[in-house]
Structures are given as structure tokens and as C-alpha cells.
Amino acid sequence: MKSGAARAILAGVVATFLLSACTQEQQNKISRDIQNWTGTDGVLEFYAGDKLVRRFLKIDKLSTAMGTDDGKPRNYRFGYGVLDENLNMQADPGEKKVYFEISDFGSNYIFFENPR
Numbered sequence: 001m002k003s004g005a006a007r008a009i010l011a012g013v014v015a016t017f018l019l020s021a022c023t024q025e026q027q028n029k030i031s032r033d034i035q036n037w038t039g040t041d042g043v044l045e046f047y048a049g050d051k052l053v054r055r056f057l058k059i060d061k062l063s064t065a066m067g068t069d070d071g072k073p074r075n076y077r078f079g080y081g082v083l084d085e086n087l088n089m090q091a092d093p094g095e096k097k098v099y100f101e102i103s104d105f106g107s108n109y110i111f112f113e114n115p116r
Contacts, residue, residue, distance in 0.1 A: 026089065041114040043089075044081060044100075056081030056100060057091050062111060065101075075104040089116075 030052035045052055059081035065074035078101045082091040102109060 005083070041116075042111060043114050044102075044111045046077070046109045048083060048108070052087060055084040055087050055089070056098075057084050057089070057114065058082045058097070059111070062102070077102045077104075089114075 033034045041057075042061070044059055044062070045054040046054040056079075059079050062079045063078050065078060066072065067074060067079065078099065080097055080099055083098050084091070084097050085095055
């Protein structure tokens with residue numbers, strides 16, 4: 001076996017071992033970190049019952065708020081996205097990127113990668 005191929009196999013084995021030693025939450029964080037680095041085209045939709053009432057486009061990530069003094073996670077998430085005012089799944093001229101927060105209490109929302 002060539003030296004380069006052996007190194008690649010060894011690197012794969014080591015990576016698999018290290019990931020298996022991580023908890024599920026640590027594996028999820030690693031995945032999110034990689035996804036944040038590579039970027040996404042996220043869509044966030046809010047519902048009132050079964051009716052879509054607000055949509056944000058081109059979201060690269062949702063972040064969990066952390067306490068300034070205690071470093072503990074807060075009960076909301078935040079991010080930036082284009083407010084899709086006419087709900088047509090497109091960032092039209094005049095629709096601007098805005099900051100938003102999502103409460104963990106009673107918010108009916110779905111976050112997904114744009115299928116386009």
C-alpha cells in the first residue's frame with residue numbers, strides 16, 4: 001500500500017474513533033460547526049395554528065443565546081434572515097435582512113434548508 005493511501009486510511013480510522021468517543025450533543029455541535037463554516041440557505045417559517053404568518057430566508061444559522069455572566073443557555077434562539085414579506089419563497093428587491101429571536105415557549109416554527 002502506498003504511503004499516501006495508508007495515511008488516508010489511518011486518518012479515517014482516527015476520525016471515526018474520535019467521533020465515536022463524543023456524546024451525541026458533541027457530534028451535533030461538530031456537525032453544526034462544519035455546516036456553519038460551509039454555510040446554508042436556511043428558511044424559517046412561523047405558524048399561527050396551521051396558517052403561515054412569517055417567513056425568513058437566507059439564514060446561515062440559528063444560535064442559542066447564552067447568558068453573559070453565567071454562560072448558561074437562554075430560552076430563545078436568534079439569527080439574521082431576509083424577511084419574505086409576500087411569502088413567495090424569494091428574496092425580492094426591497095425585502096431586507098433583519099435580526100429575529102425565537103422563544104422556546106409557544107413558538108410554532110420550522111427551520112429547514114431551502115430546497116431550491
